[in-house]
Structures are given as structure tokens and as C-alpha cells.
């Protein structure tokens with residue numbers, strides 16, 4: 001059986017959690033200028049969001065589509081949105 005493209009993107013950490021697991025937390029990444037903007041009380045647009053397991057700290061997935069960065073600028077993606 002061949003793995004589909006989606007299956008190959010789907011990743012699990014050593015504990016078996018995927019990005020939609022409640023224990024897996026979104027972690028936003030910002031550019032250098034974005035980090036400076038935080039100091040000016042401005043919420044910059046993230047450049048990527050990584051999904052990190054809260055137990056083993058492994059990254060099980062990431063998104064960097066601009067429309068999703070805009071969508072999650074002021075909040076975190078819920079498990080069903082990942």
C-alpha cells in the first residue's frame with residue numbers, strides 16, 4: 001500500500017501524539033523584526049507555527065502558509081484546526 005502525500009506529512013512523536021493532540025502545543029516563530037515588534041507592543045505576523053509535543057518536546061508538524069499565519073496571528077490554532 002502506498003502512503004499518500006497527506007500520510008507522509010502526518011508525523012507523530014515518540015509518545016504517539018500527532019499535531020491535533022491536546023498535549024501538542026503550537027509554537028509560533030517570528031522573524032528578527034517580528035521579535036523586535038513585540039517589544040513595541042505590536043503583535044507581528046508569525047513566519048511559521050510549529051507543533052511541539054508537551055511531553056517529549058518533539059516537533060510533529062509545522063505550517064507556514066501566509067493565510068494561516070494571518071488567521072492565527074492573535075490566537076492559537078485549536079486541535080481541530082491543525
Ligand SMILES: [Zn+2]
Nearest residue numbers: 013015053056
Ligand atoms: Zn511526545
